Amino acid sequence: MEELMQLSHQLAIAAANNIDTTPELLTELATHQDIKIRQAIAGNPNTPIDVLFQLAEEFPIEFIKNPILPLLQLENTNFYTTIPYRVVLNILASEDAPEEWLIAFATTGYYDYLLVIVQNPQTSKQVLQLVAENQYCSDYIRRLIEMHVNIAQEMPSGWQEYADHKLQDILDSIASRFYNTGELGCNSYNNVKGEYYQFTFWLLGIGPKLQLAKASEYVREAIAKFSDTPPEYLRELLSLKIKITTIIEVAKNKNTPVECLIELVNHNSRVVREAAMRNPSLPRSIVNNFFQERCLVTNPHTVVEKLRELCTSRWSFIRARVAKHPNLELSDLEKLARSPEWRIRVAVASHPRADMHILKHLTQDKSILVRRAVALNSQTPQASLEKLSRDRHVYVRANVAKNPHTPSEILLLLYQEQDRRILQNLALNPATPQELRAQLQLQHIQSKSNYIYLWLRLFSAPYNYPGIEIKELPSQEQYDIAASAITPIPQLLELIKIVPDDIYWEAVHNIWQQVVCNPDVSAELLLQILDIRSVDIYAAVASHPHISDEICYKIANTKFRDLSGYRLRLLMLQNPNISLDFIEKSLFDITSEVRQTALIKYQEKFAHNHHQSFFLAYNAAISEQTPIETLIELAKHKSVLIREAVAQNSRLVAAYSDFVKARNCLKRLAQDKNQSVRLAVANNINTPIPILEILAKNYQYTPGIYTRYQRHHNRKEHKIFVVAVKKLIQIAPEIASKYLVQYIEPNCRTIDSIPFRLAILQNFPVPSEYFLQRLKTLYLFTWYERYLIAQNPQTSTEIVQILVKDSNRVVRAAAKARLNEKS
Structure with a gap:
């Protein structure tokens, strides 16, 4: 059988070299696993052109030496343009690239072709001159030409000072944001992948300190x-x-x-x-304090003395709400009108009791929002309205046009501006002359119904795409009811079904504050309140003293789009009235933070009774005295908390090298279906290198991982990867480098990631196999990146020998010096 296979292999080699072999057989042999057979087919003139193009990427020299090529060029004068892009790059990068090819592509408009030509050490002065004269030649390529060994000759001395000075200039220019792309060799500003890499470098602690002001x-x-x-x-x-x-x-x-x-x-x-x-x-005490004050400022019966106290509240929202209260006296409004806070001045400018002196003063306010409020106030004097009608901001003038107390002569002057925003308000203003108003209503007022969508407000409401039309305009009375702290919750629950959005939100916030401030709200009413589709309402109910198991499970099982459900479960666990049953179920929650909080709560409940089955298992999992066999069994426990505890147990890790069962157990935990268990393995300070490698290998980059539309699963996997690689950096940098090379890929270079890329190339031994697989594309690394590779004392001799032949005189000099040190 072996003789037959050997004979078959010899026949395949003979067929690949035979110019009389049929194109069909050559096509079939082109996918042979033997490199010599594929190489022979690349040089066979009988190989079909499409197969030649496929093999040319792997065997560029055999391709350009193929006898069929001159004939193809005679048949088609534009033959060069038919060759695939990657094939051309490989040929131009080759040391044996024909001069006529280099000349032909030195005059093209393709930047990548020019870049590879000027980084080929065999490129002649004539070709380099052609590239320099090319209109598509960039500043960076011109710099490379100036540093080319065939132009500037070898650099026996001064190369290190030159390179170090350039590197410092590059880092300084990026930090200052004033950089020359001709020096950087990078025109790419931050993209999603580049920014993700920058974030990962920050997590790993690689490179310069991240400057948030410039991030x-x-x-x-x-x-x-x-x-x-x-x-x-x-x-x-x-x-x-x-x-x-x-x-x-x-x-x-x-x-x-x-x-x-x-x-x-x-x-x-x-x-x-x-x-x-x-x-x-x-702290919930701070939240309660806020809502206690909010209840007072939204209560129409709050006395003026208490309102004056609230003027010094720590909350700007409360201070602004005080300025809206109807019980304030004129003297109070006069003081508030001079407040440095624009929100307070807006509230005063809108207040129905503000007199002409206050409004006249606020007419000159620097805030456009204050002047807009003055323009709408029914008490604003005519002189102030006339002044505001000439305001530089159109929205102020538009509010003057909307005020029903604006004199008609001012309205007519505003009409002459012919601004759409002003004309729309004039059409709605009853003070506008009747004939003009009728004309404007025809031109600028379209019948527009107001719709509400109950399914967006209430969980119990059925989905109804068209919504419910509100035919009557909302009244001030509805707004006052929605905002008043004395409106009963049942009345507010009915109100939110019939009012537009602005009043709806006022009512929801009112319910929120009443739940926080009133400990006597019954569990039954709390359940009704949970029909409102608002995470804020749920947060308030989660902290209420009348919380029941039914309420707990309703909150825990409700899904919100912003993934805030686990925060609600944390709030419930902070509630001293939470039941033991809910705490026990929370020990098995899907979120690590919830499980850990539930464990603390559970330990508090059973502070004097550690004979519960869960406690017995958990205490055994964390104890360094527990036998290895017991830990191995506990590693199969259904509780994630217990498996996490086993993963962090130093005794299991210590037994890794001596006991096969312990080794298999740790490997199983490193591949656990739950990410928190894998993270616990990564966080164990004594986790062995092979286990850290298992954890590092499991992660692949996914675009958008930390954007608002990320998948939580990928974020957790990324965190495991970061912890594992960070440990490897500390204890085995040569192994860590295997997982860092993905961040130095040339196509991922962005301006802001350059400092971090340089830190990797300078401080970590990049695996030889990584560069050996990219020999044909080594030119994609900038000259200063190749310089750092040559300078790195941990770079292999094989790679340094390749860099000795580099086109750049500085890189060559650094590689020669490194080679002399190694010999």
Whole structure:
């Protein structure tokens, strides 16, 4: 059989070299596993052209030496343009690239072709000159030509000072944001993958300290979202000008300092305020204090003395709400009108009891929102309206046009502007002359119905795409009922079914504050309240003293789009009235934070009774005295908490090298179906290198992993990868480098990731096999990256020998010096 196979192999080699072999047989042999057979077919003139193109990428020299090529060029003068892109690159990068090929492609408009030509050490001065004269030649390519060994000759001395100076300039220019792309060899600004890499470098602790002030919004949001972000980073983020989505993530993060959460409760954005309120790290006493004050400022019967006390509240929302209260006296409004807070001045400008002196003063306010409020106030004097009708902001003038107390002569002057926003308000204003108003209504007012969608408000409401039409305009009375702290919750529950969105949200916030402030709300009414599709309502009920098991399971089983369900379960576990049954079930929760909180709560309940079956198993799992056989059995326990405890037990890890069963048990835990168990293995300070490698191998990059539309599964896998690789960096950098090379791929280079890429190339031994697989594309690394590879004392001799032949005089000099040191 062996003789027959050998004969068959010899026949295949003979057929591959025979110019009389049929194209069909050559096509079949082109996929042969023997490299010599494929190589012979690449040089066979009888091989079909499409097969030649496929083999040319692997065997560029055999392809260009194939006798059929000159004939093909005679048949088709544009033959060069038919050759696949990658084939051309491989040929141009080859040391045996024909001069006529280099000349032909040196005059093309393809940047990549020019880049590979100038980095070929065999490229002649004539070809380099052609590239330099090409209109598509970039500054970076010109720099490469200037440093080409055939132009500048060898560099026997001064190369290290030159390169180190250039590297420092590159790092300084990136840090200052004033960079020359001709020096960097990179025109690519941050993209999703590049920013993800930058974030990963920060997690791994590689490279320079991340400057949040200069980081992209993607990286900032990823840091804000990361569950283990140190508090000082979250505090620094809030000191910067960041997007609202990033602020929301800071408000959600459990590591955000309490003083920052208090600041966020004062934020202008309702979404930010509510996210901070729901954060389990914000003490419930602070939340209760806020809502106690909110109850007072929304109660129409609150006396003026108490309102004056609330003017100094720590909450800007409360202070602004005080300024709206109908019981304030004129003297109070006069003081508030001079407040440095624009929200308070807006409330005063809208107040029905504000007199002409206050309104005249606020007419000159620097805030457009204040002037808009003055323009709408029915008490605003004519002189002020006339002044506001000439305001530089159109929205102020539009509000003057909307005010039913604006004199007709001012309205007619505003009409002459012919601005759509002003004309629409004039059409609705009863003070507009009747004939003009009728004309404007025909032109600018379209019958537009107001619809509400109950299925978006109530869980019990059936899905109804068209919605329910509201035919009557909302009244001030409805708004007052929705906002009043004395409106009963059942009445508010009925009101939210019939009012537009602005009144609906006012009613929801009223229910929220009543649940927080009133400990006597019954469990039955709380269940009714949970029909409202609002995570804030659920957060309030989760902390209520009348919480029942039925309420707990309803909250736990309700899914919200922002994945905030686990935070609600954490809030319930902080409730001192939670039942033991719910705590026990929470020990098996899908979220690690909930399980850990439930465990602490469970231990508090059974502080003097550790004979419960769960406690016995858990205590055995964490004890270093537990026999190995017992730990191996506990590693199969249905409780994730117990498997996590076994994974962190130092005794099991210590037995790894001596006991096969312990080794298999740790491998099984490293491949556990639950990510928290795998993370516990990674976090064990004594986890062996082979196990860390198992954990590192399981992760593959997924775009968008830390954006708002990420999958939680991938985030957890990424966290395991980071912990495992970070450990490997500390104890086995040569092994860690196998998992870091994915971050130095040339096609992933962005300007902001360059410092981190350089840190990897400078400090880690990049595996030889990585470069050996990329010999044909080594030119894609910038000259200064290749220089660092040559300078790295851990780079293999094989790679250094390749860099000795580099086109760049600095890289060649560094490689020669390194080779001399090794010999």
